[in-house]
Amino acid sequence: MTAQWWSQPVAAEGSTASEGIRRQLGKPHLDPLTVLIRETAQNTCDAALPGGGDVEFAVRLHRLSGNRLAGWREFLLPEPAGSALGIAEAMNRGPLLMTLSDRGTTGLGGPLRADESPREGERPDFVNFIRNVGERKAVDLGGGSYGFGKGILYNVSRCHLIVADSVCMFRGRLQRRLIGAALGDGFTHGGRRWTGRHWLGVLEDGHTRPLLDDEAEEMAGKLGLPRFAEGATGTSVAIVDVDLGRRQGQDGDAVRTPEEAADFIVSTMLWNLWPRMLSDRPNRLVCSMRRDGFVNEVPDPEQLIELSPFVKAYRALAEEGRYQVPPRKSEPREIGRFAVVKGMAPLRPNPAVAAAAPFEGRAHHCARMRHADLVVDYFKGETPTDEMIQYGAVFRSSPEADGFFAEAEPPTHDDWVVNGLRGTARGVVQLATGFIRDRLREQSTPAAGPVPSGEAPLASLAGRLSGLMTAEGDLAEGSVRREPSGGGRRSSGGPRFVTAPHLVQENGVPVIFGVVQMPSWASTRVVVAEPVIVLDSGVEPVDGRTDGPVVLGWRSVESDPPVDGAELVIERPSDRTWELRVRPSADAVVRVNLTVRELGGDG
Structure with a gap:
């Protein structure tokens, strides 16, 4: 018709x-x-x-x-x-x-x-x-x-x-x-x-x-x-x-x-x-x-340093003893759950994440959400005194109180507004807002706590290496561009971490472990893992340091033989997914940069 x-x-x-x-x-x-x-x-x-x-x-x-x-x-x-x-x-x-x-x-x-x-x-x-x-x-x-x-x-x-x-x-x-x-x-x-x-x-x-x-x-x-x-x-x-x-950009407001x-x-x-x-x-x-x-590509949120503390805080809501509940004497007694997690702040913005970020710089916010698990907004808290630290919190409404928070939302669902609310709805939303504000205020200064004796060495080292363990998914030099090829996808950019580097023990020895995905290059490339020491003033190369981090080698996830050392040659038939292993420094925050050069080239 x-x-x-x-x-x-x-x-x-x-x-x-x-x-x-x-x-x-x-x-x-x-x-x-x-x-x-x-x-x-x-x-x-x-x-x-x-x-x-x-x-x-x-x-x-x-x-x-x-x-x-x-x-x-x-x-x-x-x-x-x-x-x-x-x-x-x-x-x-x-x-x-x-x-x-x-x-x-x-x-x-x-x-x-x-x-x-x-x-x-x-x-x-x-x-x-x-x-x-x-x-x-x-x-x-x-x-x-x-x-x-x-x-x-x-x-x-x-x-x-x-x-x-x-x-x-x-x-x-x-x-x-x-x-x-x-x-x-x-x-x-x-x-x-x-x-x-x-x-x-x-x-x-x-x-x-x-x-x-x-x-x-x-x-x-x-x-x-x-x-x-x-x-x-x-x-x-x-x-x-x-x-x-x-x-909005450096060149002003543009289409x-x-x-x-x-x-x-x-x-x-x-x-x-x-x-x-x-x-x-x-x-x-x-x-x-x-x-x-x-x-x-839409990255996995769990592998992004910017979102990692929020994801961990969200998961903590399901673990007894890791979340807090605003106290309320009348029904609904549980209006929601709150959890907060600290982590290492990113050293530089990730373009794939920063374009629509709801705030600038490191996280010191609470992701507020109703029971539908869609973020309402990021409620701003106190900034940590340690510039290397960020924190992310989550408050999620309970099923019993969800309707009261729905009443507080404007048509765009991007805030909880008490103006116009009455009775229980007003009390519930005000309680949640005040509770979140107070808990975030507590995050502005570092809190010291005892570490179980059996976990002390690894836990202490994990704290000092948290910058690498929540890595940014560093790209090799240059940007990533994706083009259609036979209905699929081909990347002409650099390698990236698909599993954030984290600390493990191998035979009782701490080792930094991460998984790197290589693009489909048309020619042979050399990928080099370069660890650096992170200082307050910037980064410092490890050359000449006897106590610095050392790249142990690469191990194929599929079939290629393992490779010792920092350099990995990727030919066209080579596997594209590799495990990177790094021996950490004794007392320093470490980052790993991945750089790429043509075989026989300088970079």
Whole structure:
């Protein structure tokens, strides 16, 4: 069937203005791309299928051209009469398309019409996402509330236009649904007033329904939308003519390039979604980012020095004796759990992490979150007096108190605000805020404590070597660029730590151990591990020091023979994953730099 636009007229009794929906988010202090990723990932997590399987959350960014552009032009044009959405102008300039997809989720199920009541056990996800505004989500302990956050999808489109493509289980069978929706400005046309809301689909009974099943699949193919595996459910939302926003840098306020936007999105995923990305949790969130075919790798949060203390504090919430609970005499008695972990601060910013970091420099913050395990914000605490130290804390609300914290959140879910709260809700949120502030204040000075005698030598050494044990995943000189190659990925950059170096004992002797992943170089390279001593004034090479750290050698994870010493020759057939072993210094903080040179070259 031919898709057509249908515009909503203002009803005699009044209607919700389109501009009002777009402005429900107010003026958040967060970057629009950060709000976008937070809101869409939250919807993804709330829609996870039961059973605990992995949930995929993928962002794709590419510029429309050729047959794909022709397909979009045919689908979207002509635009609604009098709407002034600017779709034709966007198609003429070859717009950027951003697609946000999830799999392992329920999809947008339930009735197609907002005036139809869902059946017993049915979630009205389709009408809540496409039609309604302000309906409470039917998800226990979910991250969202009334669905105002979806306005960000329209706000970052210069046309205020999205296309949703979903596969859901509907009344005993799989159903595919594809529909366009726009939130433009209100206008007058043909002697009538219009709300500015528009839907693109099949005209039926005076309204627009989505394209269904075969017709939806055919249109999705023409538009190049992400595919669905056989029997899979989930949703893809395409944002037409996406505005990537502006960045702040040394050259001032400038429009983001697609490459910069991709890096920013990866960083946003790490800082906001890491509790859902941990490998051993149910419904783990598997995030990915592609830009015009290039893969932007999303690192493991547990291997990043910037996030390591937060991850460890989060894990401590499940270990008796490692967390604290704000005391409360009345119900709910347990409003949440708090834990804090100290670690070595990074020596320099990691570009893959810093792009969307919620604070500058080393961590001295508490990641606050509700029971849905999505970060609300990073509550700032006292700065440690030792410049080499950082700490990360986590406060997670209890199931019993989760609803009170939800009441305290603005539409962007990025704060807990007591203004306007009353009774128990106000008391719970105030107690949590004060408790977190007091606990963070205690972290400003180092606390001394006894070490069990049997662990003293290794524990003491571990403390002095913590900078290496929570390594930054150092790259060799140069940046990493990823290019498409046969549908896969090829890295032209340097090696990286995939397992953060940590202290182990081999025959009673302490050894620093880490796993390094090598790129697929086209020619033979030499990788050199160079340990340095970290001082307050900087770093010092180990040359000439008899008590300095020593690289013991490299050991292949696969089949290549082990190599003694600091240098490792990587030929094209060589294994790509190697274990690096370093004998630590007796009394110093150590870092290991990985450098690369051509065989026979100087570096």
